[in-house]
Amino acid sequence: MSVSLTEVTKENWIQCIRLKLAPEQESLVAPNVDSIAESKFELHYVPRAIYNNENVVGFLMYCPEIETEEKDLYWLFRFMVDVNYQKQGIGRAALELALAEISKNNCHKINLIYSPKNSVAARLYASFGFKQVGIAEDGDIIVQKRVNKMSPA
Numbered sequence: 001m002s003v004s005l006t007e008v009t010k011e012n013w014i015q016c017i018r019l020k021l022a023p024e025q026e027s028l029v030a031p032n033v034d035s036i037a038e039s040k041f042e043l044h045y046v047p048r049a050i051y052n053n054e055n056v057v058g059f060l061m062y063c064p065e066i067e068t069e070e071k072d073l074y075w076l077f078r079f080m081v082d083v084n085y086q087k088q089g090i091g092r093a094a095l096e097l098a099l100a101e102i103s104k105n106n107c108h109k110i111n112l113i114y115s116p117k118n119s120v121a122a123r124l125y126a127s128f129g130f131k132q133v134g135i136a137e138d139g140d141i142i143v144q145k146r147v148n149k150m151s152p153a
Contacts, residue, residue: 001052003093005060005101008036008047015056016049019082028115029080032059048101050081050094057085060098064105072108079112079121095128103147110147113140 008016017033039045044066050058061078065071076098081091102110113136114121122141130143 001089001093003090003097004051005048005094005097006051008039008049008059012049012056016047016059019056019059019080020084021080022083022086025080025083025118028118028121030078032078032080035059035061035078047078048098050090052085052088052090057082057090058094060094062098062102064107070109072106073111074102074105074107074109075111075113076102077113091124092127095124099128099145099147108147109144111142111144113142115139116141 006012013036016036017031019032021029035045036047039047039061042063045061045063047059047061049056050060058081059078060076060080062074062076065073065075079091079095079098081094099110111133112125112130114125116122116139125143128145130145132141133144134142136142
């Protein structure tokens with residue numbers, strides 16, 4: 001297994017939108033096509049294709065906080081792994097890579113948001129040290145991890 005994150009490009013965006021979740025997971029994450037479209041208008045959104053070796057197996061998207069004074073806060077607000085690649089450690093590896101990538105920015109806090117129905121996400125995020133800090137207007141759970149600013153590579 002060799003997991004990596006890459007830019008969503010003209011060459012891989014179709015693969016990203018063809019990724020599938022299990023039927024019971026579909027209501028838990030926005031469709032990738034919607035997220036990619038959003039990123040073309042919200043230029044601070046950073047979409048990433050998750051690769052395992054040469055295959056696109058997942059998608060995530062993050063952004064810096066721009067609506068408040070918390071300039072050291074980032075949001076990882078989309079995260080999914082295709083149903084055929086779940087339970088193989090890919091999600092854990094991709095989350096680790098995403099946190100490292102985000103931490104290279106002027107970032108001291110990373111927030112995630114997930115549905116309270118998503119117990120798998122809750123366990124994964126807790127295992128990385130995320131703590132609940134709030135509830136979104138739609139009832140989703142907001143968790144946060146404090147990170148140290150990493151020096152540029």
